[in-house]
Amino acid sequence: MILAAAGLGRVAEHLGVIAAALLAGFAVLGAGRRELDRARALAIGLALAATPILLVAAIWGSPQLRSLRHHPLVGLAAILAALAAVGVLAVVISRRPWALPLLAVAALPFRVPISSGGDTSNLLIPLYAVVAAGTVVLIARVLRGSPVDSDEPAAGMLEWALVGSVLLYAVQATYSQDFTKALEQIVFFYIPFALLFVLLRRIDWSGRLLVTCLGVLVGLALVFAFVGFGEYASRGLLLNPKVISSNMVESYFRVNSLFYDPNIYGRFLAVVMLLLSTAMLWGRTRRDVLAAAACLTVLWGALMTSISQSSIAALVLGLGVLAALRWNPRRTAAIGVALVLAGGVFVVLDGSSVRVDLSSSRGADQATTGRFDLVKGGVDLFAQRPLQGYGAGSFAVAYRAHEGSSSDAESASHTIPITVAAEQGLIGLAVYLVLLSAAFARLFGGGVRSSPARVALATAFAALVVHTMAYADFLEDPITWTLLGIGAALAAAATRDPVVAPSLRDPGGVASRAGPGGVGEPGGATPLVA
Secondary structure, X not given: OHHHHHXXXXXXXXXXXXXXXXXXXXXXXXXXXXXXXXXXHHHHHHHHHHHHHHHHHHHOOOHHHHXXXXXXXXXXXXXXXXXXXXXXXXXXXXXXXXHHHHHHHHHOOOOEEEEEOOEEEEEOHHHHHHHHHHHHHHHHHHHOOOOOOOOOOOOOHHHHHXXXXXXXXXXHHOOOOOHXXXXXXXXHHHHHHHXXXXXXXXXXXOHXXXXXXXXXXXXXXHHHHHHHHHHHHHOOXXXXXXXXXXXXXXXXXXXXXOOOOHHHHHHHHHHHHHHHHHHHHOOOOHHHHHHHHHHHHHHHXXXXXXXXXXXXXXXHHHHHHXXXXXXXXXXXXXXXXXXXXXXXXXXXXXXXXXXXXXXXXXXXXHHOOOHHHHHHHHHHHHHHOOOOOOOOOOXXXXXXXXXXXXXXXXXXXXXXXXXXHHHHHHHHHHHHHHHHHHHHHHHHOXXXXXXXXXXXXXXXXXXXXXXXXXXOOOOOOHHHHHHHHHHHHHHHHHHHOHHHOOOOOOOOOOOOOOOOOOOOOOOOOOOOOO
């Protein structure tokens, strides 16, 4: 199959990418329609199988697969090992359905370096395995004739916007100046994360399951934090030669813990801190509040060692959103505006004291660690092709050609709207804005303030969006799809029965009503009022 895929022409590859995006889109949009169960299961299976075939077909002749071409038995052994791992996970999930969300949440931060042909890619292989196993279980249930969840929410504006984003990206990959990059984005991120969204949205989230998932995230964050403290104390990093080289020439030392990028490390910490802050604000006992405060203190120290300004900004805004949802929105907004104005005045009057000089483009570029020039270049690219852009995944190639640079540092504008505008033009920008509007409407609508769990998810998503304004990765980050998937499920549950929305302050929890086609906890009582 791999050899046959390698023989596909470029036109066939383009059509294959679009077809895979359509299959993933059908998997998302077919929710809540029992008559489409079998067709949807087939689409999920085909999308899952098509992505690796498309990738291998595109890069078969590249140096990255030289070792596999020369040693096919090694590749076959790797495939068999991967299938065995997915099979084991599928058996576990089939017998213990609540394991799926726990495994998915636990796998979110882990990237495995895969070296081949002199290049190294950091892939979310553990998460891919969990998604594959979850889809296998779903397909098996449909083929056995077991009913899929009757309470699975039907597709709305958010789902249509997500599918539109993925499909448009696939279409615009066909004229991209870097088709291989666009293909990797679709194969490694868009399609598997769309399937992750489908799996998470089907789950009947109980208080106990939410609290357990939060506990997994906090536990991971604490482990990463203490690893980061060790790196900071020893002035040595475990991963990422680029950051190691940077630390050797800079006056400061940046920690990345077990991540490959201090900003991704900081983003993960900021999201977990916001989830934990919500749980603390709605905490029932003094012990719970003190324990959360202690964990937040540790995580705050860890965030400081990353020196990720974008993550700190995301955390601060997230805390503002959390305060508005918890207390008075108008007063919170007034305080926030006052603080922003005070900060602006300080930068104008004495920005040099904190090494912020916005009086020139060079000073602005230094103050933003190179992002000013990237944004400026992205705007120039958008101006040259305002309607359709340069094609999905093409920012780096187009920027280097525009600037006459051969450096590989400009992989993205580090501002998602600018990247979208340069790559996808006004068409892509319009779809992106519709997606943001639909996501905020879903997460913040329908009595969100009455459910601490929904408050936590909405706050974390808002912070993540802020982070993407100063760093890369939006739909390329599994955390985005995870927050949207869980948030969509909780919003649908609140719409069906607003009295029984699950809560992060429900340590005893409730079991889900999961039947043969559902995913949840065994046993339990009625969900508590949020």
